Structures are given as structure tokens and as C-alpha cells.
Amino acid sequence: MMLTAGEALRAIEDFPVVEPAAFVRRGLLVVAPxxxxxxxxxxxxxxxxRSDGLPVTIVFVSxxxxxxxxxxAFPPPRLAALRREEAMAAAxxxxxxxxRVHFIDLPDREVPTRGPLAEEAIARIAGLGEGADVVLVSWRHDPHCDHQASFELARQAVRRLDGARLFEYPVWGLTLSPLEPLDGPAPKGCRVEIEAFLPAKRRAIAAHASQTTNLIHDDPKGFRLTPSLIALFDTRFETYFEAGA
Structure with missing residues (x-):
């Protein structure tokens, strides 16, 4: 089915709103590019x-x-170490x-979907997903190669798990042009009510200082999350697309 990004994002408004406890019942695995x-x-x-005492595992792909x-000042090895520290602080x-925080350490911007490294990543994700009933990964339509690759790795991993459902969370997909054509199933999913946990979410985002501040000041063209971008995620709902088969 062909649709536009605008149609997919507007469909979110009709997704049912659920409480976290109605969405995740046994455990959660989050796959982050x-x-x-x-x-x-x-x-x-x-x-x-975590407030409900449910186990949560986070696996970082790149x-x-x-x-x-x-x-x-921050060549790749030092930057990778810094981002690992930030990820641990955010968790x-x-x-x-x-x-329960794991790192696959595939190369940023070069996450594979085939070959030995991909197979190792799929097996690792599947192993970490044992016992979880919900697995989350970046939206297949996010306009970043690592986000798309992470989706494919997670989709293959979930096929090896019994009783786990795969859902996709949009990150850069929220910035797509409304006319951007998308291929895939008609969007289904839910919006999870997280207003009570926004303070914790804000603190976690702030822990990624290399991405949200001028901490790395000697690369003016380097990546930085602007306040307007962060505001897209500072809402009372988080959106999850149902991945299907």
C-alpha cells in the first residue's frame, strides 16, 4: 500500500489511547539505533x-x-565512549x-542488515528479548539509514521470539515532508499515556548532552537536537506503530 507521510502521521490522531500497564504486561525490550x-x-x-516493576532492557545498535x-576533541573512539556514558546515565x-543496558557497537551510519555482523546482532537482540511481550524499535520510515536498518534487525529478531509483539516508534519520521511517499501497511497502533513520566523523560533526554548542548564545540556542523526538535517528543503521548508480520 502506498500512502504519504502526512497521511500516516495524521492517522496517529485516531490511534486508541492506552495506559502503559495495558500495553506492556510482562516486559519491554527497546532497540535504539x-x-x-x-x-x-x-x-x-x-x-x-519501571515504576510498575516491569523489567526493561535497552539495546543500542550503533x-x-x-x-x-x-x-x-572527540574523535570517534572518545565520542563513542562518551555516548555510552550518556546512555547509561539516561537509563x-x-x-x-x-x-539491562547493552551495546552492540555497530558502526554509526553503517548498520548492516545482512552478513555476519547483522546475524550476530539479530541473535543478540532475540536473546535479550526473551520474556518480553513488547519489543520497540525505530519506525521503518525514519529517514536515517541506521533507523531503517535497526527496524529490519529487530523484525528478524522478533520472528525468533514466542509471544512478543513488535512496535515502531517514530523519531525522524516526525520531520518528514507531508508529501513524502511511504510504502508499507496501513498504519495501526496506539498512543500511550505518559504524562506522569514526562519529568523522567526530560531528565533522560538531557543526559545526552553531546546531542542536546554545545558540549562538543569544535564541530559547528555536528549534530545537535534543537529545542524545537526536542519539543516534538515532549508530549503526553508516545506513539507506537504496530509492525505486523
Whole structure:
């Protein structure tokens, strides 16, 4: 089926609103392309699940070392280490234990969907998803190659799990042109009420200082989340598209 980004995003308005406890019942696995995607797209639900005592596991697919390619102060190894520290701090602010935060460390901007590295990642995600009834991953239509690749890895991993449902959270898809053509199933899903957990979500996003502040000041063309972009995620609902088969 062919639709536009505008049609897909407008369809969200008709998604049913559910409470976190009605969405995740046993456990949650969040697959994040980069450190910060988990906080932006799922931070409220993560905090809600932990508040209810449900297990949450977060797996970061790429090392995040590509956000500031021209920084001399933070060359790729140092930037990858920094982003790992930020991811751990964000998870802690959402209530996730250190032992449940995992890093696959595939190269930023080059996450594969085929070959030995992809197979290893799929097996790792499937293993970490044991016991979860909901697996979340970036929206297949997010305009970033790592987000699209992470979706494919998670989709293959969930096929190896019994009783787990796969849902997609939009990040950069929220910025698509309304006329952008999209291929895929008619959008279905839900909006999860997370207003009570917005303070925790905001603290988690702020933990990713390399992406939200001028911490890395020697690469003026490096990536930075602007306040207007962050505002897209500072809402009482988080949106999850049902991935289907």
C-alpha cells in the first residue's frame, strides 16, 4: 500500500489511547539505533514500566560515533565512549538497571542488515528479548539509514521470539515532508499515556548532552537536537506503530 507521510502521521490522531500497564504486561525490550533514540521515542514508557516493576532492557545498535565527524576533541573512539556514558546515565534516570543496558557497537551510519555482523546482532537482540511481550524499535520510515536498518534487525529478531509483539516508534519520521511517499501497511497502533513520566523523560533526554548542548564545540556542523526538535517528543503521548508480520 502506498500512502504519504502526512497521511500516516495524521492517522496517529485516531490511534486508541492506552495506559502503559495495558500495553506492556510482562516486559519491554527497546532497540535504539543510537544513544538518545530510546529517551526521545520511548522514555516515558520505559519510566512507566519501571515504576510498575516491569523489567526493561535497552539495546543500542550503533556506537553513535558519527554525530560529530569533524571534532578533534572527540574523535570517534572518545565520542563513542562518551555516548555510552550518556546512555547509561539516561537509563538510570528512567529507572533501568545497568545490567539491562547493552551495546552492540555497530558502526554509526553503517548498520548492516545482512552478513555476519547483522546475524550476530539479530541473535543478540532475540536473546535479550526473551520474556518480553513488547519489543520497540525505530519506525521503518525514519529517514536515517541506521533507523531503517535497526527496524529490519529487530523484525528478524522478533520472528525468533514466542509471544512478543513488535512496535515502531517514530523519531525522524516526525520531520518528514507531508508529501513524502511511504510504502508499507496501513498504519495501526496506539498512543500511550505518559504524562506522569514526562519529568523522567526530560531528565533522560538531557543526559545526552553531546546531542542536546554545545558540549562538543569544535564541530559547528555536528549534530545537535534543537529545542524545537526536542519539543516534538515532549508530549503526553508516545506513539507506537504496530509492525505486523
Amino acid at each position: 543510537h544513544p538518545d533514540d530510546e529517551s526521545l521515542g520511548c522514555g516515558g514508557l520505559i519510566a512507566a514500566c 556506537d553513535g560515533a558519527g554525530s560529530h565527524p569533524h571534532s578533534r 538510570q534516570r528512567l529507572g533501568v538497571e545497568e545490567s
